[in-house]
Amino acid sequence: MSTTQSLITILKAELKAAGLTYASLARELKLAESSVKRMFAKGEMPLSRIDEICRVLKTDFAELSRQVADTQALRRELTLEQEAAVVADPKLLLCAICAMSQWTFDQIIATYTISEPECIARFVQLDRLGILELRPMNRYRLRLAKTFRWHPDGPVMQYFRGKVVGDYFDGGFDGEGEMLMLVHGQIGRSLANLFNERLQRVAADFAQQHLADQKLPPEQKRQYTLIIGMRSWLFGAFRALKRDPDSPVPSIASRAGGR
Template sequence: MSTTTDLVTAIKKELKAAQMTYADLALALDMAESSVKRMLAKGDMSLSRVDAICRALKLDFAELARRVADAQPLLTEMTAEQERAVVADKKLLLVAICVLSQWTLEQITAQYRLSEAECVKYLVQLDRIGIIELRALNRYRLKLAKTFRWRPHGAVMNYFRDHALLDYFAGGFDGKGEGLLLVHGSVSRTLAPMFMERLQRVAQDFAQQHQTDQKLADKDREGYTLVLGMRSWEFEAFTAIRR
């Protein structure tokens, strides 16, 4: 949720970008410079005053509001309630997965049997849940950080374990660009987090490449799902015969 502090911070950034001093703004608002400084320090201003500041900056109010929204911290994890809302409707889950990959509405409806009206309905729901900020022309801003991950024991990962895990690993992993690695070993407990950080960087590189390659034609791209995991684990059959 945006606060008055966020709004004032955005205004100050716009003043700096426009190379406008407090004295310049005071002149445009027909106010004393001390009053402008006090107003921005307290964040005490009416909507009409914000509108006047926007005019002085030659900035549309909607654009200022968008920049305030863009400055909000991105989510690295959803709440349990948000995840339950996502998996409550499988089509909503599908659209959520698509927006995580930054698909446009046109790409989603071209790939899946969803009408434009249905897809817009689900985008609106994702906006209400807090995953995206829906904008004009059904464009959106993803409100999730690059380091975002589903809750380890949340509704989405539980759904994946129950409905998708076996299907995913049933594949041969022998196609072009495919592979499955299973490596077991004992390493220092202090070094283990470093390996996890490397895996996270691989995931981020994959996501970034996805973004970069969106400009390519469909015939030059292939959909892949990267699953990375690392945990302290031993096959149950082996554990059963431990001394």
């Protein structure tokens, strides 16, 4: 659905929720009912008319825009070709990761050795790839769903496994605010998704805190990278020790040497 169609659909829904018919809206706008019907049917109305309708509905254009944005389809994944394009250019990958972490345009160019024209060019590419929607003044809106994920064996994850994971885990995790934890156990299959949802909320909280702390002076901030993962997995050295489920468990007597 196009942005214009979405706007018309939302306006119709708002009119219905407010109990307003085309006839009553026409009276408020001092127009003929036929003109209002035609305006909605064709989806053609100037911004000044939309403002008038917002006044009648006791809302504003910003709220309508938010609702339109919420109706736009969000990507859950990219194609393998699109992922390959992202990792082919380190500066494009940098801008993609920063955008997904809610960094502003100004933050990116202030933190990294990437010029304003270079950053704009990468934002344009990310717009074409469907990762974000570029807006005036170098602002953007992410077009990725909360369930977005890179292909498990696609170009991006291959890049991270080959070049990022080792670098990340090479540290001691003993600095200020650092932690490394590995928890192993068995849980019901139905609960795994609940834990994933909780972990997604932790990631969202981290991203929101990043936004909230932007007004802090530089000396009060420190750059952190949060990695969250959960999979059905057993360390290779442990797998070699795993008992065959069909083999009998030795009795206490046999473990004690038959005594």
